[in-house]
Amino acid sequence: MLMEQRRPVIMDRAHASDPCANCEARPLSVCAAVDDSDLDKLARVAVVQHYEPGQSFIEEGEKADHFFNMTGGTARLYKLLPDGRRQITGFSRAGNFLGLAVSDTYGFSAEAIDRVRVCRFARTKLYALLEDFPAMEKRLLATAGNELVAAQEQMLLLGRKTARERLASFLINISREDAPCAPPRTVLHLPMTRTDIADYLGLTIETVSRTFTRFKTERLVSLPSVSEIVILDRARLTRLAEGG
Amino acid sequence: MLMEQRRPVIMDRAHASDPCANCEARPLSVCAAVDDSDLDKLARVAVVQHYEPGQSFIEEGEKADHFFNMTGGTARLYKLLPDGRRQITGFSRAGNFLGLAVSDTYGFSAEAIDRVRVCRFARTKLYALLEDFPAMEKRLLATAGNELVAAQEQMLLLGRKTARERLASFLINISREDAPCAPPRTVLHLPMTRTDIADYLGLTIETVSRTFTRFKTERLVSLPSVSEIVILDRARLTRLAEGG
DNA sequence: AGTATGCCTTGACCTGCGTCAAAAAATTGT
DNA sequence: ACAATTTTTTGACGCAGGTCAAGGCATACT
Numbered sequence: 001m002l003m004e005q006r007r008p009v010i011m012d013r014a015h016a017s018d019p020c021a022n023c024e025a026r027p028l029s030v031c032a033a034v035d036d037s038d039l040d041k042l043a044r045v046a047v048v049q050h051y052e053p054g055q056s057f058i059e060e061g062e063k064a065d066h067f068f069n070m071t072g073g074t075a076r077l078y079k080l081l082p083d084g085r086r087q088i089t090g091f092s093r094a095g096n097f098l099g100l101a102v103s104d105t106y107g108f109s110a111e112a113i114d115r116v117r118v119c120r121f122a123r124t125k126l127y128a129l130l131e132d133f134p135a136m137e138k139r140l141l142a143t144a145g146n147e148l149v150a151a152q153e154q155m156l157l158l159g160r161k162t163a164r165e166r167l168a169s170f171l172i173n174i175s176r177e178d179a180p181c182a183p184p185r186t187v188l189h190l191p192m193t194r195t196d197i198a199d200y201l202g203l204t205i206e207t208v209s210r211t212f213t214r215f216k217t218e219r220l221v222s223l224p225s226v227s228e229i230v231i232l233d234r235a236r237l238t239r240l241a242e243g244g
Numbered sequence: 245m246l247m248e249q250r251r252p253v254i255m256d257r258a259h260a261s262d263p264c265a266n267c268e269a270r271p272l273s274v275c276a277a278v279d280d281s282d283l284d285k286l287a288r289v290a291v292v293q294h295y296e297p298g299q300s301f302i303e304e305g306e307k308a309d310h311f312f313n314m315t316g317g318t319a320r321l322y323k324l325l326p327d328g329r330r331q332i333t334g335f336s337r338a339g340n341f342l343g344l345a346v347s348d349t350y351g352f353s354a355e356a357i358d359r360v361r362v363c364r365f366a367r368t369k370l371y372a373l374l375e376d377f378p379a380m381e382k383r384l385l386a387t388a389g390n391e392l393v394a395a396q397e398q399m400l401l402l403g404r405k406t407a408r409e410r411l412a413s414f415l416i417n418i419s420r421e422d423a424p425c426a427p428p429r430t431v432l433h434l435p436m437t438r439t440d441i442a443d444y445l446g447l448t449i450e451t452v453s454r455t456f457t458r459f460k461t462e463r464l465v466s467l468p469s470v471s472e473i474v475i476l477d478r479a480r481l482t483r484l485a486e487g488g
Numbered sequence: 489a490g491t492a493t494g495c496c497t498t499g500a501c502c503t504g505c506g507t508c509a510a511a512a513a514a515t516t517g518t
Numbered sequence: 519a520c521a522a523t524t525t526t527t528t529g530a531c532g533c534a535g536g537t538c539a540a541g542g543c544a545t546a547c548t
Contacts, residue, residue: 077396089400102389107393142346147392148391149347155323160325162535201403203535205496210497210498210535226543437526450528454527469514
């Protein structure tokens with residue numbers, strides 16, 4: 001809500017004749033591979049959509065006719081077991097591309113955590129577009145490779161790290177997530193709930209909470225509010241994350 | 245060893261003037277995207293390599309100057325923590341493509357389990373080749389998408405499934421691994437050790453062993469030998485794998 | 489202000505899986 | 519065929535993290 005009040009102009013532009021040219025997420029996303037002069041071709045097949053907190057926009061098992069390019073907000077991506085156990089496979093932010101799955105149905109669900117904005121592409125139209133923009137396909141391949149690396153890192157976390165190491169890894173990763181070369185942040189704002197964090201790290205909400213308080217008493221972090229975290233001792237937290 | 249004695253002709257062909265044309269792994273791999281008439285271009289940049297059991301051919305952190313296309317045998321892909329804890333992120337077989345990572349260093353290690361054969365490509369040469377064969381790039385993207393789906397499935401397993409569910413999932417997956425539409429196998433030959441299985445499923449070797457014996461007493465499987473497994477009750481095993 | 493509704497935290501207890509140790513079985517070398 | 523070595527299985531026991539239950543603390547609603 002606040003966000004919208006602060007950025008009315010940009011929101012309007014997103015609906016203007018050349019939305020992509022002014023898209024703040026472009027430099028982060030696959031669209032960066034498309035030349036300025038060709039942006040209209042891209043804009044013609046893209047549909048801007050908004051989702052409210054809690055709203056689901058990809059459902060595991062449903063027919064996968066669309067790709068999504070996140071341009072704002074944060075979404076949780078997850079898989080469920082029949083009895084309700086949930087594993088969050090990742091959090092998706094501006095610049096992330098969703099729906100790469102080759103199968104004809106989605107392999108996961110996606111839900112808005114805060115207010116989410118996406119560009120939606122019909123599967124067939126995007127494939128056609130890729131013919132015109134081979135650079136976009138390259139970028140997509142690079143993205144997929146990066147996600148694969150992240151997934152392997154997460155498997156290491158889920159399979160072999162302790163609760164403390166998992167939470168430390170999570171915080172360090174969040175602190176680095178703006179850009180690979182940008183300096184890591186010290187103050188973190190977590191849009192997700194404790195339950196989300198637990199389901200991402202393969203833990204229970206109680207263990208996440210207890211581990212947070214333990215980090216606090218050990219002066220590794222401070223918690224000005226539930227969703228705000230300040231890293232006090234990055235070196236020690238990093239060592240812990242790596243299993244040292 | 246046995247395999248070589250049975251297939252000397254094919255091994256010879258792999259060193260002949262047009263090795264790719266007779267490659268048994270071609271229909272399974274990205275090379276299937278290359279036209280017969282263009283196979284010589286592919287063959288010119290590919291180097292056939294063999295690795296003995298236990299031999300490592302990708303080392304995490306090393307400069308990633310090569311891609312590998314597995315054409316025979318089975319390899320373990322894994323990541324290590326400094327103190328030696330290991331997570332196997334996957335087993336790679338004929339047709340699998342390794343090294344997609346976009347970073348300039350490998351994000352995981354790869355080691356031959358049995359005798360492994362690969363086609364090795366210099367990174368730069370393959371990129372050049374992709375310009376000539378856009379279909380190969382498409383196939384690569386599809387492969388990456390499939391691996392991503394598998395990785396998410398594995399995160400669900402590692403984060404939320406019990407030991408019994410993990411082992412059941414493992415066996416069911418192995419039984420289906422020849423082809424997506426082929427009928428699942430009932431008799432499985434596992435080239436990997438119990439330690440490998442444990443490190444893949446995020447368990448200890450003792451738990452894997454105990455769970456195997458429990459499956460045996462429950463008549464879910466029979467174990468004619470350590471590396472041979474017969475699925476006796478696929479329906480029940482499948483239900484177990486899905487958390488039912 | 490008061491109260492309702494979700495989170496989040498904390499505590500007490502429990503259990504599935506890990507750890508440690510040793511026997512059994514399979515594999516390898518001579 | 520036998521000894522040496524490695525891998526797997528089995529048993530006894532312990533603990534990290536799960537489960538259950540009760541309180542605290544926000545933000546929202548009247």
